[in-house]
Amino acid sequence: xxxxxxxxxxxxxxxxxxxxxxxxxxxxxxxxxxxxxxxxxxxxxxxxxxxxxxxxxxxxxxxxxxxxxxxxxxxxxxxxxxxxxxxxxxxxxxxxxxxxxxxxxxxxxxxxxxxxxxxxxxxxxxxxxxxxxxxxxxxxxxxxxxxxxxxxxxxxxxxxxxxxxxxxxxxxxxxxxxxxxxxxxxxxxxxxxxxxxxxxxxxxxxxxxxxxxxxxxxxxxxxxxxxxxxxxxxxxxxxxxxxxxxxxxxxxxxxxxxxxxxxxxxxxxxxxxxxxxxxxxxxxxxxxxxxxxxxxxxxxxxxxxxxxxxxxxxxxxxxxxxxxxxxxxxxxxxxxxxxxxxxxxxxxxxxxxxxxxxxxxxxxxxxxxxxxxxxxxxxxxxxxxxxxxxxxxx
Numbered sequence: 001x002x003x004x005x006x007x008x009x010x011x012x013x014x015x016x017x018x019x020x021x022x023x024x025x026x027x028x029x030x031x032x033x034x035x036x037x038x039x040x041x042x043x044x045x046x047x048x049x050x051x052x053x054x055x056x057x058x059x060x061x062x063x064x065x066x067x068x069x070x071x072x073x074x075x076x077x078x079x080x081x082x083x084x085x086x087x088x089x090x091x092x093x094x095x096x097x098x099x100x101x102x103x104x105x106x107x108x109x110x111x112x113x114x115x116x117x118x119x120x121x122x123x124x125x126x127x128x129x130x131x132x133x134x135x136x137x138x139x140x141x142x143x144x145x146x147x148x149x150x151x152x153x154x155x156x157x158x159x160x161x162x163x164x165x166x167x168x169x170x171x172x173x174x175x176x177x178x179x180x181x182x183x184x185x186x187x188x189x190x191x192x193x194x195x196x197x198x199x200x201x202x203x204x205x206x207x208x209x210x211x212x213x214x215x216x217x218x219x220x221x222x223x224x225x226x227x228x229x230x231x232x233x234x235x236x237x238x239x240x241x242x243x244x245x246x247x248x249x250x251x252x253x254x255x256x257x258x259x260x261x262x263x264x265x266x267x268x269x270x271x272x273x274x275x276x277x278x279x280x281x282x283x284x285x286x287x288x289x290x291x292x293x294x295x296x297x298x299x300x301x302x303x304x305x306x307x308x309x310x311x312x313x314x315x316x317x318x319x320x321x322x323x324x325x326x327x328x329x330x331x332x333x334x335x336x337x338x339x340x341x342x343x344x345x346x347x348x349x350x351x352x353x354x355x356x357x358x359x360x361x362x363x364x365x366x367x368x369x370x371x372x373x374x375x376x377x378x379x380x381x382x383x384x385x386x387x388x389x390x391x392x393x394x
Contacts, residue, residue: 008130015123016353020337029341030379032301033349035173035319037370041238042286045279049242052271061270063262065093065246068277073246076280081216083224089251092258093273095265096243097203097232100257102128103264104199104228104247105165107256109134113164118150120354120361122173122201137163138356141175146313148175148322152186159190165197166190168217171204174351174366175322176315178208181215188220197253198227203245206236206287208317209295218248228253233276235319236287238370242272294319294369297376301369304380309387310365319370322351326363328386333365345382 003010017034024031040046064070070087077083085091094100101124109115111133117125119138129136137158141148159166168187170179179187191198198217205214218227232245247257279286302312302321311324330336333350340346351364369376 008133009127012123012127012130016349017123020347020349023338023341024347027341027345027347029345029347030375030382031347032367032369032371032379033337033347035235035368035370036240037238037319038372038375039238042279042283045237045239045275045283048278049271049275052274057270057274059270060267061093061273063267064088064258065091065268066270066273066277069093069244069246069273069280072277072280073248077229077248081219083216083218083229083248085248086251090248090254092247092254092261093268094230094232094245094247094261095268096234097201097230097245098124099243099261099264100230100232100245100247101125101167101199101201102131103257103261104230104253105129105134105167106132107260108197108199108228108253109164112162114160114162116155116158116163116166116196118167118169118172119356120174120351120364121167122169123354125167125169126356134164135162136356140355140357140360141172141177142360143313147316148172148177148313149183155186155190159194159196163194163196165199167199167201169201170217171202171208171214171315171317173204173318174320174349174354176313176318176320178212178214178316181213181220184215184217184220187217188223191226192222196226198223200227200229202229202231203235204318205231206284207291207294207319209291209298210316212316214317225250228257233272233279236290237276237279237283238290239272242269242276244268244272244276297369297371297373300373301367301376301380304376305367305383308380308383310383319368321367321369323365323367324363325365330363332362334362337365344385346379 020033070091074087105128109132113134229248234240309328313322337350349366352358352361355361
């Protein structure tokens with residue numbers, strides 16, 4: 001028998017996050033690769049989940065999500081962004097944002113359709129496009145004035161007659177950039193002129209720093225009716241393992257995504273949904289404190305990485321710092337990431353694996369700062385060993 005995996009999925013294999021986390025476990029290295037906090041979310045939210053389990057909410061919840069969470073999501077969108085979504089028909093609860101993105105792409109893209117993504121991109125985007133039999137068109141984010149941004153002309157050139165959607169992630173993983181209103185206006189103009197759907201991944205919506213504003217694309221004129229707005233509880237409330245996300249969109253787009261979603265996971269865990277509904281209403285002050293703590297952790301890790309000799313690109317949001325390895329004399333991020341546990345006892349993620357054009361990100365490594373201060377400090381101490389191990393960059 002030949003290769004059992006279908007051709008369109010053969011490029012993916014095991015995710016880089018699983019690979020590097022396994023390497024951290026095997027070597028005892030500090031894991032600054034995968035983006036999960038090492039502390040829990042708000043205590044009362046956790047208690048709500050436990051109370052729901054003990055209270056018997058352990059069977060299938062409604063397919064669209066429990067009414068309490070759909071209403072809480074609707075209220076949250078209205079309070080924070082002035083966007084009105086009907087909880088009965090315009091809100092769909094999903095198993096995290098990853099399922100939401102996959103369901104949306106599968107529901108809205110025919111084989112041969114094209115989806116524009118900004119590279120480097122979160123790895124599930126490419127897999128979702130491949131599963132749909134669609135084709136991805138990558139627009140490269142390049143460093144300008146210390147942050148990653150895109151060339152509007154390159155975005156326009158990436159859109160062709162078969163383009164169906166643009167997948168927009170802001171705050172952006174893995175670069176940490178937060179698209180400005182002006183950048184989003186370019187995306188909105190292209191979507192409207194070319195009649196495209198926007199699928200927006202906004203899981204880091206509340207984790208922006210230095211007073212930088214997160215602007216949802218759906219708030220721009222003419223965009224609510226063509227935007228599938230996606231977020232989740234995992235990053236905002238430090239419960240990445242709960243995998244509780246949601247889609248907000250016009251009813252026809254939600255219905256399309258739900259048609260697919262019901263055959264992926266059918267529905268999602270009721271206890272977490274009830275706890276997240278509580279948190280969206282009552283724990284946003286905790287999120288604000290978490291954002292401030294993360295900003296301090298960002299500064300702590302960035303300063304340490306700079307002291308260790310990396311070029312550091314300070315992020316405006318997310319959990320991650322991008323670094324340039326060339327000042328240390330290294331040239332290949334994938335090679336360095338594989339050797340880093342041996343050289344310094346730390347695991348990071350090579351950014352080049354998130355590109356269609358890997359050479360454009362070959363010199364970047366991504367480090368996560370959503371860790372306890374003592375973990376960050378120990379990692380920085382270890383990374384200072386790199387100064388004597390580098391080779392000339394080529």
